[in-house]
Structure formats: structure tokens, C-alpha cells
Amino acid sequence: MHVSWASPAAAHNARVRMRTADGAERVVGAEERRYTDGLNGRTVFTYHATLDGLEPDSLVYYSVTADNDRRAGKPFASSFRTAPGANAAFRFTSYGDLATPNTAWALSSPQSRHAVAAVERFAPLFHLLNGDLCYANLNPQAQPSVWADFGNNVQTSAACRPWMPCTGNHEIEFGNGALGLDSYLTRYRLPDNGTAFPGCWYSFQVGGVLFVSLSADDVIYQESGAFVSGPEPLLPAASTGNAPIPPGSSLYLHGYSGGAQTRWLEQTLARAAAASDVDWIIVQMHQDAMSSSQHGNGCDKGIRDAWLPLFDRYGVDLVLCGHDHAYERSWPVRGCNHDAGRDAASGARVDTRQPRPVLTAPPSDGVFDTTHGTIHFILGGGGTSSPVHQYGVDAKTGRPQAKVITRRNAPLPSLNPGAFVKPGPDALEEAIWSARRDTDTGYGIAVFDVDPGLPGGKTSITISYHHAPGADRTPNPHYELFETIVLAKPRRDSRPGERG
Numbered sequence: 001m002h003v004s005w006a007s008p009a010a011a012h013n014a015r016v017r018m019r020t021a022d023g024a025e026r027v028v029g030a031e032e033r034r035y036t037d038g039l040n041g042r043t044v045f046t047y048h049a050t051l052d053g054l055e056p057d058s059l060v061y062y063s064v065t066a067d068n069d070r071r072a073g074k075p076f077a078s079s080f081r082t083a084p085g086a087n088a089a090f091r092f093t094s095y096g097d098l099a100t101p102n103t104a105w106a107l108s109s110p111q112s113r114h115a116v117a118a119v120e121r122f123a124p125l126f127h128l129l130n131g132d133l134c135y136a137n138l139n140p141q142a143q144p145s146v147w148a149d150f151g152n153n154v155q156t157s158a159a160c161r162p163w164m165p166c167t168g169n170h171e172i173e174f175g176n177g178a179l180g181l182d183s184y185l186t187r188y189r190l191p192d193n194g195t196a197f198p199g200c201w202y203s204f205q206v207g208g209v210l211f212v213s214l215s216a217d218d219v220i221y222q223e224s225g226a227f228v229s230g231p232e233p234l235l236p237a238a239s240t241g242n243a244p245i246p247p248g249s250s251l252y253l254h255g256y257s258g259g260a261q262t263r264w265l266e267q268t269l270a271r272a273a274a275a276s277d278v279d280w281i282i283v284q285m286h287q288d289a290m291s292s293s294q295h296g297n298g299c300d301k302g303i304r305d306a307w308l309p310l311f312d313r314y315g316v317d318l319v320l321c322g323h324d325h326a327y328e329r330s331w332p333v334r335g336c337n338h339d340a341g342r343d344a345a346s347g348a349r350v351d352t353r354q355p356r357p358v359l360t361a362p363p364s365d366g367v368f369d370t371t372h373g374t375i376h377f378i379l380g381g382g383g384t385s386s387p388v389h390q391y392g393v394d395a396k397t398g399r400p401q402a403k404v405i406t407r408r409n410a411p412l413p414s415l416n417p418g419a420f421v422k423p424g425p426d427a428l429e430e431a432i433w434s435a436r437r438d439t440d441t442g443y444g445i446a447v448f449d450v451d452p453g454l455p456g457g458k459t460s461i462t463i464s465y466h467h468a469p470g471a472d473r474t475p476n477p478h479y480e481l482f483e484t485i486v487l488a489k490p491r492r493d494s495r496p497g498e499r500g
């Protein structure tokens with residue numbers, strides 16, 4: 001277990017004191033990593049201690065301190081339970097797009113406090129936070145303060161169980177490294193991926209489930225990170241020595257890894273597909289291959305081009321996303337239709353690689369078998385102030401319709417002199433892959449209960465999505481069940497040599 005924290009000043013001899021259930025005590029030193037925000041010049045100090053040699057399914061108490069800890073008499077303390085042994089049932093939860101409870105910040109909302117409490121209510125082994133953590137890049141003069149409010153909110157849960165993140169477009173910040181990810185990468189110590197991009201993407205396995213966390217900014221076509229809409233330039237603090245950032249500037253990460261991520265993904269999936277101890281492959285990423293949100297970003301063909309063929313080939317079961325602040329579930333999809341899209345302006349036919357559903361009604365026994373297709377979830381309802389739970393409908397046919405981004409939408413000069421706007425999605429398609437959309441509210445949390453089953457038998461995942469009705473008008477701490485679906489399939493050890 002990694003214990004990570006941030007501090008407004010340098011800590012001397014930063015350390016974690018831990019105690020296991022049998023009473024044994026240990027002190028573990030922490031590594032310091034720091035970065036200086038490229039816009040306001042503030043230095044952020046982060047600390048990371050690795051607690052190893054832990055027993056499965058056991059309670060660990062710990063406290064965090066340093067020689068110059070003002071609270072040395074009563075340091076920050078918490079506890080966590082380690083993962084159960086292999087072949088045990090476990091629960092995880094997920095959403096993206098959390099923001100902070102401090103409404104002084106762009107896109108923050110009190111709902112983000114309730115969202116963190118919801119994770120604690122469901123008490124998962126870990127939580128997947130699907131990108132757009134705190135939207136610091138929308139508050140360019142105060143990025144470290146936004147991160148601090150995010151951390152203070154999240155720690156009410158993240159001090160008790162791992163929160164596993166992936167990068168979203170709002171983690172990409174001007175002045176903070178070549179990728180704009182210095183803040184994110186300094187704050188999180190994540191599993192190594194063995195490439196020149198440590199922390200950007202990773203995988204980990206729990207029981208028979210392989211989790212693959214991806215950085216979709218590498219493959220999407222839409223504009224991704226921060227951009228200066230103008231008409232004034234963005235002015236970094238003098239102490240940074242950084243030049244003014246002119247209107248229209250944008251951080252666009254498409255292709256940033258030069259293919260390294262996709263090669264790593266293929267190797268990781270191929271290994272999992274051949275492994276006798278991997279029953280499920282679950283992908284986490286921020287942006288969406290399929291979303292029919294009307295006012296959100298919609299679908300990005302970059303993901304369809306780069307990764308959906310790999311998900312098909314190696315039998316990925318679930319893809320969990322965020323980005324559009326809504327809930328949508330796809331049918332299991334495999335392969336695509338090449339002639340189903342329309343140019344949004346001209347109406348001409350375009351290839352959107354429309355994903356093809358393998359069924360369009362619930363299975364007769366109510367249980368989905370994802371060996372035949374991958375189910376995608378949009379879980380963008382963490383806690384921002386901007387839910388987008390209205391969905392596209394084709395005015396002519398009345399059927400669900402989605403926007404698709406098939407090429408870069410670089411900022412263009414707007415009607416306001418000196419200012420810039422991002423063009424909208426360039427294509428449309430019928431959302432034949434859309435199975436369920438939550439029109440009540442954009443806020444919710446998905447809960448996944450993994451039952452490994454018995455050797456030679458079946459394994460299942462029960463997925464329940466809980467939403468917060470009315471939270472788009474009044475923050476609501478009460479999350480209610482919206483829907484439950486069940487996935488089941490034969491365990492890998494009962495079908496040797498075959499996957500998907």
C-alpha cells in the first residue's frame with residue numbers, strides 16, 4: 001500500500017508509523033517529490049511511503065507525521081484493510097469528474113462531498129476515479145489550491161482505501177511539464193508500466209480481474225487539455241519566469257507517447273488473454289468511445305480507431321469512463337459499421353466506426369455474457385457543477401443519436417475579437433449501441449461486486465448504479481438504486497485455451 005500526501009511546506013523526516021492487528025509497529029520513511037506550479041509559482045511538496053509485507057485481509061492502523069509536524073502530538077491517523085486472498089469476492093466502485101466542494105472554483109459543487117461519502121458508504125476494496133479529478137486547469141491562477149481542496153475532500157475516503165485514478169483532460173495544465181501532468185504525476189505514485197511514461201498508464205490485478213488504466217488523451221482526436229480562450233493572454237507569476245500564454249494556445253496531447261501506450265496495451269491484453277488466472281479484463285479511461293450526451297463531448301473516434309479493435313481481439317469485458325457528466329451504459333459491442341455516420345454540417349456519409357451491438361435487448365435470463373462483446377459505461381457523475389444528462393435524439397426517427405468527433409477540433413477565432421472557441425463535434429451517428437441512459441440526474445456511483453465462483457464453474461460481476469435524484473438542482477447526499485445488471489461467464493480454468 002502506498003500512503004501519499006501533500007504538504008504546503010517541506011516536511012523534515014516525513015514518515016508513516018504503522019501498526020498491524022497483531023500489535024507490531026513499524027516506521028516507514030517517505031520519499032519526497034515536489035513540483036513548482038508553472039502559473040502561480042507555488043511549490044507543492046508531496047510524500048510517498050510504501051507499506052509492504054502486509055498480510056491479506058488484515059487491518060492496518062497508521063499515522064502520518066514529520067519532525068516539523070505542527071500536529072506532532074496528534075498526527076493525521078487512519079486505517080485500511082488489505083485485500084482478501086486470491087479467489088475471494090470483492091467490491092470496487094467507480095465514477096469520474098469529481099471536482100471539489102469549494103464553489104469558489106470553476107465546476108466545483110457541494111455534491112462532490114456527498115460523492116466521497118457515497119464511496120465510504122459502499123466501503124469498496126478500492127475506488128476507480130475516472131479522470132477530471134478537480135479541474136484545477138480551469139482555475140489557472142490557483143491550481144495548487146484547487147488540488148488541496150480536492151485532497152482534503154477525497155481523503156475522508158482515500159485515507160481508508162485506494163483511489164486509483166486515470167488522467168482526464170482537466171489534469172493537463174499549462175507550465176507543468178511537457179504533458180502538463182506534473183501535478184498529477186507528482187501527487188500519485190502508481191504502478192510502473194516499464195515505459196518512458198511512468199504513471200501515465202498502468203495495470204494491476206485483484207483476484208481474477210485485471211484492471212487496465214489508460215491515458216486516452218494519447219489517442220483522442222478532440223482538443224484535450226487547457227486552452228486560453230482569450231482575449232487576454234494568460235499571465236504566469238513573474239517568479240516562474242514563464243512567458244505570457246497567448247489567446248488560442250492549447251495543450252493537445254494526441255500521439256504523445258509515439259505509440260508506446262498502445263504497444264504496452266496490446267502486450268498487457270495479450271498476456272491477460274493467455275493467462276489462466278485472469279477471468280475479467282476491466283479498462284478505466286476518461287474519454288468516451290460511445291456517449292450520446294446531447295450537451296457533452298460525445299464519442300471520440302480516436303479511441304475507436306486505436307483501442308476498440310484491441311478490446312475486441314483480447315476480449316475486454318468492461319470499459320469505465322467519465323468525461324460526459326452523465327450515466328450511460330452500452331450494449332455489449334464487437335466490431336463496427338463503416339458507413340453509418342453523417343457529417344454534421346453537410347450530411348455527407350462519413351466513417352465513424354460505429355460500434356456494433358451484439359444484442360439490443362436484455363438477454364432472456366437477464367445475465368450478460370461479455371465474452372461476446374464489451375460493455376462501456378459513462379460514469380461522469382462524480383460531483384461537478386455541470387451535469388449533462390440530456391441525450392441526443394434524431395428528430396426524424398426519434399431514435400437515440402450521438403455526436404462523434406472524427407478529427408481535431410482546434411480552437412478557432414470567435415466572433416468576440418481576440419477570443420477563441422472550440423468547434424463542436426463534426427459528425428453524427430445513430431446510437432444503436434446505447435442500452436440505458438439516466439435522464440433523471442447526472443450524478444451517481446457504480447458499485448461492482450465480483451464473485452470469483454468456484455474452480456470449473458462460473459464467475460460473475462453484479463453492477464449496481466446508484467444515483468442522486470435532483471442533485472442537479474439541490475445537492476443530495478442520498479444515493480438511490482437506478483439499475484442493476486449481472487455479468488456471468490465460465491471461469492477461465494473451465495475453458496482452457498479460449499478467450500472471447
Ligand SMILES: [Fe+2]
Binds near residue numbers: 097132324
Ligand atoms: Fe469532466
Ligand SMILES: [Fe+2]
Binds near residue numbers: 169170323324
Ligand atoms: Fe473530461
